[in-house]
Amino acid sequence: MTESALPTVICTVDVVLLTLQQGALQVALLRRERAPFAGALALPGGYIHAQEDADAQASAARVLRDKAGLQSPYLEQLATFSGPVRDPRGWSLAVAYCALVPPEVLAQAPLTLVPVAELPALPFDHRAMVDAAVARVRSKSQYSSMPVHLCAEPFTLPQLQAVYEAVLGEPVNKVSFRRKMDELAMLEPVPGALQGGGAHRPAQLYRVRPAYRRNLSLSARGL
């Protein structure tokens, strides 16, 4: 067996870009310009460019930048999907990534937001990728700070709690939630910044401490 005798494997990346809007997780889809499945809504994705990409994650970041005009949101490798039939062009391998952004960032991006609960039929195995991403986000939200990436800074604790509740799909205990956020020591109040506007006590605004901006904060137990 020689290297050159091996049939080529088609190497791509796909990004499951999730955000929160109208209290529901939404996945960002893009209308495909090229075959296969030209004209269909699908996950943003593309070939790995061995000439320029430092690794598959860089490919995913490049895809996000070129196709959605976004740069460096939270980006995490999800899983790799492969096989002879998932792509009509041949045996293919796609490294799937999960990105989380606050909805404000997507304002003028050429993306179609679809609630993950009402997914249309998707080409390739993009449905499985979305399902894996949603499961991952729900799971990690139970014991980590992952959902803060869905919240534009600065935000109030009630806002962040609403994000957790939307992702988890169930109400969260206020006292426990605030205790945990305090223990995680990941947020800091913005001095003197309060969110007013309502006919009630204004809420303290918080931001993520610099040390936690890139890394998630994990809790030993739940919430």
Added chain:
Amino acid sequence: MTESALPTVICTVDVVLLTLQQGALQVALLRRERAPFAGALALPGGYIHAQEDADAQASAARVLRDKAGLQSPYLEQLATFSGPVRDPRGWSLAVAYCALVPPEVLAQAPLTLVPVAELPALPFDHRAMVDAAVARVRSKSQYSSMPVHLCAEPFTLPQLQAVYEAVLGEPVNKVSFRRKMDELAMLEPVPGALQGGGAHRPAQLYRVRPAYRRNLSLSARGL
């Protein structure tokens, strides 16, 4: 940009095969027969064969079968490693898998067991793969039944507890451990089968219930 103009990405799989021996996690290494790094100890791995493999996991299973003579142990996708420098042959992508087997299975396999705490220098980025596998196993052992795959059936609860303690690197509370195993409902006693031999009360032998043989059992909380 055309498809055919893309430089080829070298697509491989690598398997981090872990077992437990002398109370410590051990990784199974294989001496490489071919360049690059011929003669060096490395993870079992190989090219994806697009002609025959149903997906990358099938490639990993094939590598395990052909190079170690093992079939269908617990096999889970870990992560994908990629980039221009990890392999001297060029831009490469390796899907890493984690396999768990009881030590008895490796009896006559042509593998070198090395404690993960005393890893030698490894070629490629195999060190990062081993680290990722060990971290995954330690993490999942805290809330799932994963370690049962390191135990040959049938086993006693004290034996299984020792496996958990070896993986986690810390003692486990006996009462809590048995409560959790009971709650997970994943084990069933082998009727009338007791493990004697010592100068003390014999222990009940257990096996994994068929429904849980392939799937892990997860606990909402720890242990």
Added chain:
DNA sequence: ACAATAGTGTCTGTTAGACACTATACT
């Protein structure tokens, strides 16, 4: 004053772990 939400103090039920006890083998 009132309404509405932010934020906190405290109580209680649940759960994990510590400890001590019983059970059952072999010597």
Added chain:
DNA sequence: AGTATAGTGTCTAACAGACACTATTGT
């Protein structure tokens, strides 16, 4: 009988959630 480990009953400390209270704004 003595010893060693298997297996269980029970107490306690830690923790998550429920509830109720105070705080602070706009109307």
